[in-house]
Amino acid sequence: MVEQTLRFRDDEPVGDPAVTVDAFADQSNATAVRIEPGDDARALLPHLDRIALVEVNFPAYTDGRGYSAARILREHGYTGELRAVGDVLVDQLSHMRRCGFDSFAPEQPISAEAAARAFTTWPEVYQKTVDGRPAIWAKRHPA
Amino acid sequence: MYQYDQYDQAMVDARVAEFRDQVERRLAGDITEDQFKPLRLKNGLYLQLHAYMLRVAIPYGTLSSRQMRMLGDIADKYDRGYGHFTTRQNIQYNWIKLQEAPDLLADLASVEMHAIQTSGNCIRNTTADQFAGAAADELVDPRPYAELLRQWSTFHPEFDYLPRKFKIAIIGSETDRAAMKLHDIGIQLVKNDAGEIGCRFYVGGGMGRTPMIAPVIGDFVPPLQMISYLEACLRVYNRHGRRDNKYKARIKILVHEIGADEYRRQVEEEFAHILTLGLEPPPAELERIKGFFADPAFDPAAPDELDLSDPDFALWVDQNIHAHKKPGYAIVNISLKPVGGIPGDATSDQIRLMADLAKDYSFDELRVTHAQNIVLPHVRKADLYTIWQKLEEAGLANANLDLIGDIIACPGLDYCSLANARSIPVAQKISERFGDLGRQRELGELKLKISGCINACGHHHAGHIGILGVDRKGVENYQLLLGGCEGADTSLGQITGPGFNEDGIVDAVEKVTEVYLAQRAPGERFVDTFRRIGMTPFKEAIYAKETANG
Numbered sequence: 001m002v003e004q005t006l007r008f009r010d011d012e013p014v015g016d017p018a019v020t021v022d023a024f025a026d027q028s029n030a031t032a033v034r035i036e037p038g039d040d041a042r043a044l045l046p047h048l049d050r051i052a053l054v055e056v057n058f059p060a061y062t063d064g065r066g067y068s069a070a071r072i073l074r075e076h077g078y079t080g081e082l083r084a085v086g087d088v089l090v091d092q093l094s095h096m097r098r099c100g101f102d103s104f105a106p107e108q109p110i111s112a113e114a115a116a117r118a119f120t121t122w123p124e125v126y127q128k129t130v131d132g133r134p135a136i137w138a139k140r141h142p143a
Numbered sequence: 144m145y146q147y148d149q150y151d152q153a154m155v156d157a158r159v160a161e162f163r164d165q166v167e168r169r170l171a172g173d174i175t176e177d178q179f180k181p182l183r184l185k186n187g188l189y190l191q192l193h194a195y196m197l198r199v200a201i202p203y204g205t206l207s208s209r210q211m212r213m214l215g216d217i218a219d220k221y222d223r224g225y226g227h228f229t230t231r232q233n234i235q236y237n238w239i240k241l242q243e244a245p246d247l248l249a250d251l252a253s254v255e256m257h258a259i260q261t262s263g264n265c266i267r268n269t270t271a272d273q274f275a276g277a278a279a280d281e282l283v284d285p286r287p288y289a290e291l292l293r294q295w296s297t298f299h300p301e302f303d304y305l306p307r308k309f310k311i312a313i314i315g316s317e318t319d320r321a322a323m324k325l326h327d328i329g330i331q332l333v334k335n336d337a338g339e340i341g342c343r344f345y346v347g348g349g350m351g352r353t354p355m356i357a358p359v360i361g362d363f364v365p366p367l368q369m370i371s372y373l374e375a376c377l378r379v380y381n382r383h384g385r386r387d388n389k390y391k392a393r394i395k396i397l398v399h400e401i402g403a404d405e406y407r408r409q410v411e412e413e414f415a416h417i418l419t420l421g422l423e424p425p426p427a428e429l430e431r432i433k434g435f436f437a438d439p440a441f442d443p444a445a446p447d448e449l450d451l452s453d454p455d456f457a458l459w460v461d462q463n464i465h466a467h468k469k470p471g472y473a474i475v476n477i478s479l480k481p482v483g484g485i486p487g488d489a490t491s492d493q494i495r496l497m498a499d500l501a502k503d504y505s506f507d508e509l510r511v512t513h514a515q516n517i518v519l520p521h522v523r524k525a526d527l528y529t530i531w532q533k534l535e536e537a538g539l540a541n542a543n544l545d546l547i548g549d550i551i552a553c554p555g556l557d558y559c560s561l562a563n564a565r566s567i568p569v570a571q572k573i574s575e576r577f578g579d580l581g582r583q584r585e586l587g588e589l590k591l592k593i594s595g596c597i598n599a600c601g602h603h604h605a606g607h608i609g610i611l612g613v614d615r616k617g618v619e620n621y622q623l624l625l626g627g628c629e630g631a632d633t634s635l636g637q638i639t640g641p642g643f644n645e646d647g648i649v650d651a652v653e654k655v656t657e658v659y660l661a662q663r664a665p666g667e668r669f670v671d672t673f674r675r676i677g678m679t680p681f682k683e684a685i686y687a688k689e690t691a692n693g
Binding site for chain 1: 386
């Protein structure tokens with residue numbers, strides 16, 4: 001299997017294997033954790049300062065719980081790597097980025113060009129999220 | 144009416160370009176149908192029984208004459224000369240060729256329209272009161288809030304893969320003309336004793352196989368926190384809605400299973416957090432949008448009298464005209480339900496005629512109703528006779544609004560790949576059986592709604608008389624429901640008993656109306672009589688054994 005990660009961060013990737021949310025609570029040295037769709041991302045909030053990598057698993061692209069998990073982590077100040085793994089398709093990259101993901105490890109490789117094109121699909125955005133892009137309403141009414 | 148600025152236009156243009164690329168990849172064989180399916184569905188393009196069907200969004204059911212004219216032209220250019228207005232205030236074209244779909248979307252974009260999120264497990268096109276901005280009983284015009292909602296829900300990155308589709312309706316009158324409590328979220332704009340506006344959130348209603356009436360979750364959310372409250376409602380649903388069974392995945396099941404109180408607690412917790420994030424558009428944005436919905440230049444001297452000496456015209460006025468907030472003006476309902484016709488269908492010529500009427504007589508505006516009719520919202524009473532004559536010539540002066548002939552029906556097995564039974568022929572037969580307008584008027588308000596499968600696109604649960612088509616061992620069978628109702632007194636219909644074949648269901652409907660006529664008290668609508676006397680007399684009549692003579 002080809003390991004591919006599209007990464008949009010300048011820091012060094014974390015080498016540690018990601019542990020489950022349950023295991024993470026018992027392992028005070030773990031720095032990488034993996035969230036499954038049924039996990040509560042809020043369980044990680046007390047530990048954000050010691051996490052360097054959160055993997056959010058998408059067993060099927062149609063299961064959108066990971067988008068909320070990502071946003072919740074970012075909204076609470078998580079600044080480490082946030083990686084979407086699993087059934088991650090080119091057509092979801094743009095929305096995932098808007099929800100705070102900054103790296104992607106898709107099961108089926110996505111070319112860097114296709115990814116770049118996906119990120120430029122939308123010239124504007126209607127919502128304020130956690131990616132720092134100004135919403136259209138903010139452009140209409142500059143402070 | 145709202146008009147796009149460069150930002151709104153850039154978004155729909157980007158969508159057209161993206162879809163053109165996806166279609167080219169599909170036609171070239173670069174992607175499979177399985178890979179293409181979720182992409183085309185995001186653009187409202189379904190593969191039906193015979194051809195592709197495209198569902199075009201009509202945001203909160205509001206159209207300009209230019210947009211309406213384009214809908215007529217599209218019917219000629221890409222379809223077979225007609226379109227089908229739906230129960231979600233949208234329009235569907237049934238005979239679309241895949242290779243032409245990108246051009247069709249480009250034509251739509253040229254008049255500020257699109258097919259974004261008309262399918263898929265995302266937030267669908269927002270619906271609203273079709274009399275918004277015109278009704279005499281309106282407290283707050285819902286359109287600016289609906290537009291704010293349209294923008295917020297368009298390409299929302301967190302809520303594009305919800306457990307299931309998500310439908311929002313918004314109203315600002317005491318009278319609910321949008322079946323608001325039967326939506327995933329219904330928002331009613333209300334005023335408190337101090338005259339301040341608030342949003343009352345009903346969450347967890349719906350039809351489908353498990354119909355539910357939405358409970359109140361947020362009683363009085365400030366309008367400038369509406370988006371944040373929606374984010375909270377949707378996030379709780381996205382995280383905790385069931386994904387193990389698509390038939391239990393709508394938000395109504397979540398609210399029902401954990402209870403309205405627990406759902407409300409979770410929403411409020413999330414809401415408190417979201418309020419700290421500054422996601423809400425500023426007050427200036429709501430004001431900007433409101434500017435597009437200012438009253439048109441009504442003539443304060445418009446005469447209020449009406450010459451009703453033509454009896455056919457008088458009938459149409461009595462049945463199809465609704466009170467306007469301004470003296471001298473009226474709201475015109477154009478029924479798309481001719482005797483024996485297909486509910487909601489209009490030809491390209493009829494669509495263009497309605498566009499012309501809007502341009503000449505209704506400040507350039509039209510509305511689509513969830514009952515699959517068209518509204519001219521701002522008409523001078525003095526122009527009504529001229530309009531009626533033109534409608535009459537075009538076969539559009541059906542004076543049957545809210546009568547038994549004003550049937551709601553889904554496309555059914557004639558078009559839809561989900562259907563178990565045909566809806567259209569049943570609608571046509573009932574419409575013909577009750578073709579005499581005098582007979583329809585004698586029965587008074589009687590909302591008859593037909594769905595061709597359990598998904599309930601034809602709103603059969605909310606019909607005073609509802610009909611549900613099912614497949615019974617390979618044979619189409621029709622169940623009869625009585626006592627459903629939408630609006631302030633929303634109720635769900637009850638099944639009478641064993642189903643009927645196509646002719647049998649028409650006979651059963653007729654027997655039901657006979658019981659009503661025999662039993663009604665003065666002034667009682669059908670549904671009122673049903674509520675008073677209950678199911679038994681109706682059951683006895685429709686399931687009575689034919690007694691042998693002799």
